Amino acid sequence: MRTERDTWDIVSSVGVTALGVAAARAMETTQPDALVRDEYAALFVAAAGHEGIARFIDDPAHHDSLLMAGTIGLRSKFYDDHFLSAAADGVRQAVILASGLDARAYRLAWPAGTVVFELDQPKVLEFKRRVLTDNDASPAAERREVAIDLRDDWPAALLDAGFDPTAPTAWSAEGLLPYLPGAAQDSLFERIERLSAPGSRVALDALSNYEDLDEMIGFQKEHLKNSPMGDIDLRDLFYTDDRSEPENWFGAHGWSATAATMPDLAARYDRTLPEVPEPYHALYLSSRYVAIAKPLTTPSA
């Protein structure tokens, strides 16, 4: 269960979810038609020593055992495109909120002069740095870590790390929002809005309703005995209190937003979603991948 000041490392509580996502990316990377190739993901899984998750990627028999397995390529590609299209339009500052084991700073072709800030809990970033250093990885942009809890005053820490609020920014909050209480989510949005120069963009994902998730996890527990997440139950980690719809929140602040479901992403990237039981399908439809942009000029009143 969550508490206000809880912390974690890569093999506990919310930290394990970052490892689970990395495992799914490692699997996607091995597919012949992979939508993303993340060569770092398998290194993280190998170094973490989490038996359930390591077994998951080593044995193809487990590959269908997680919702993410069929969809992580689509999700990763959505976020890759977000950053690459912002970069193509001249944005040179990126902020990856809840970066976990996201290796975009290393694997995307960032234009010269791009600065990528990564924010996550200290022990998660510490683990990530150790693995990347041990494997002599070099970032493809100037990467700056901001080790902090996103319920704390992260804007001050980001500014201290050299963030420029006068320059447009590409932000991402991938797989983050359900881990924040509704009030913390609003505060996250307010802070993003305050730190965003005109022309900034945000990509995030959100769930329309938590009943679908609840049903899916119940189904998974009953039918899938080899879940790589072991004893972790996402229902213990998610906050399910009422919260603003991101599209509405940003829309009310003058940003434009477009949302896509998982089937929309599959159509966009010319992929067929795996046949899944009904509770998964409902979740495909209630997960929204949202692209939000702050106009270059403020509309006159």
Ligand code: SAM
């Ligand atoms: N964005 C990464 C990805 O998609 O690979 C990681 C997603 S993982 C599902 C959730 C991440 O959110 C974890 O890395 C976790 O540490 C981070 N996170 C959740 N709540 C946080 C908080 N209050 N402060 C800092 N990081 C947080």
